[in-house]
Each structure stands twice: as structure tokens, then as C-alpha cells.
Amino acid sequence: MKVVEAKIVVLGSQGVGKTSLVVRYIGKMFSKHISPTIGASFFTCNINLEDARIKLQVWDTAGQERFRSMAPMYYRNANAALLVYDITSANSFAAIKGWVKELQSNVPEPMVLSLVGNKCDLQESRAVTQSEAAQFAASIGAAYCETSALHDQGIDQVFLNTASELLKMSSSSLVSSLRSYDSTDTDEKLPIGTPTEEKATHTGKVELPALNADVKLGELQKSLCC
Template identity: 60%
Template sequence: MKTVAVKIVILGSQGVGKTSLVTRYETKSFQKNTSSTIGASFSNVDAIIDDVKVKMQVWDTAGQERFRSMAPMYYRGANAALLVFDLTKYDTFTDVKAWAHELTHRVEGELMLVVVGNKVDLAEQRVVQAATARNYAASIGAPFFETSALDNTGESS
């Protein structure tokens, strides 16, 4: 079986659920009380996709503004970036646009961008509509997914 190694960086504002999404994927569980990431955390995740073993280095970055200057150190050499925002907070969607702009201007080589709207379980508090996020993602050539780390849902739209 063929094996490929990829580096994935997860970017977004504080509190959008980046760590919760990584934890949900890795452990199939949700931890209600997670502490803020300091700098970044790193994990290795293996998956088999189309008969190819994919060894993923997943970098979960801190969302606090004070750690923003460290981000280039984490996304350097990345193959993909998940740009995560909270569907209930419009400013986090605006922050995703800034991350996408920074990545497209600073990362050399091919970089797959994926836009992720998290917390779809909070439908009654939603402020970023699917069409808005989908249109933005399409404008940067990225797929858009809505997820909930809490209830383990996720779909592209």
C-alpha cells in the first residue's frame, strides 16, 4: 500500500472549536471543557483514503491574537489548511478571510484550503448563513463544510 505524508494546519479565532474538532476526529469523543491552546499542539493521525495510507501531521494553532505572529512557523510547509469559524459569531468568519489572504500570499507551493463552519448544532444562534460561507469558499477555490464537534455532524454544502 502506498503511503503519503501531509501536514495540515488548523487556523481560526479563539473559541471556534479547532481543538474540539481535532479531538473529535482523533478520539471520537467530545470534551466539554478544553483549555485554550498555547502556541500550537501537534498530533499524528493516520487514515486510509482510496487504498493510500495517509500519515497526517495535524497542527492545531492557538486562536488568541497574541499568538498570531507565531502562525507562520506552524503553517510553513503545510499541504492543507482548515480555516475554522463559529457559525454563531460573524467576526470569526471575517477572521477566516484574513487567514486565507495571509496563506495565499505567504505559503509557497500548493496549499489546499478548506473552510469549516463549526457549531452547526447551535442553529437558533446562527449568524453566518450557509450560502454566504459557501460563496466565499468558492471564491477562494475551497470546499465548505458545516460541522459540530459536539454532536459529531459534518457535511459539505
């Protein structure tokens, strides 16, 4: 079985729901009383895709301005980034541009970027249109998706899409920081620092999900130029 180990960093302004998103996906829960992240939190998860297993090390960073100077520590050697904004806050969307610029100038190797508009359950106070976001995602070569951590919409797709892009990237063997190897024994020993959660958190296929009317907000739009 092919195993790919990748580092993924979650970036965005404070209060856009980065932690809620990650906790929803990995912990399968949602809490209204989540306190601001201090520094960064570390999660791991495994995604089985086709014939491969993608081991993700997820760095969920703090959005407060005072942690901004620490960000390089987390995105260094990252293979993927989730750029999260709040669809009800134009400022949080504008801040993404700063993050992209910073990543482009500080991370030499190619990265899988995903633009994530969270809180799409708050349609009535939307401040960032889908077309605006899709256009921006296309311009930076990112996948674009809107999600709701509250209603668990679209989040699986974000992670699955990222995993499948990482898998593609690993076959191209251009990226040295992305570790991939073949393993016959899935219980082989873990690299340092990986907690023992061995079960795959998600097994999925990458076809676009068959969406019914209720979850159309979670629609995944592949970018045009990646």
C-alpha cells in the same frame, strides 16, 4: 501501498472549536471543559483511502491574538489548512479572510483549503448563512462544510475530503513539500517525530456520504473551482 505524508494546519479565531474538532476526530471524544490551546498542539493520524495511506501531521494552533505572530511557524510547508469559524460569530468568519490572505502571500505551494463552520448545533443563534459561506469558499477554491464537534457531525467528512484532495495532489507531483512513496511493508519505520500510533484512525471512501435527515448539517459541498 502508496503512502502520502502531509502537514495540515488548523487556523481560526479563539473559541471557535478548533481543538474540539481535532480531538473529536482523533480522540473520538468531546469535552466541555477544554482550556485554550497555548501555542499549538500536535496530533498525528492515518487515513486509509482507496489503495493509499495518508499520514497526517495535524497542527492545532491557538486562536488568541498574541499567538498570531507564531502562525507562520505552523503553516510553513503545510499542504492543507482547515479554516475554522463559529457559525454564531460573524467576526470569526470575517477573520478567515485575513488568514486566507496571509496563506496566499506566505505559502508558495498549492494547499488544500477547507472552510469549516463549526458549532452548527447552535442553529438558533446562527450569524453566518450557509450560502454566504459557500460563496466565499468557492471564491477561494476551498471545500466548505458545517460541523458540530458536540454532536460529531460532518467532521469525518472534512478530514476525508482533505485526505482525498491530498492524494490527488500527490499524483500530480507538482508539490515538493508533499512526501509520497510506495511501501510494501506498512510497518516501515516512522519518520522522526511521528508518535507510534500506527493504526489508521479512519478508513473511508470519498463518495459523498449518504446523509439522512438528521445529519444534513454536515453536508459536504465541493467547491466549484478547484
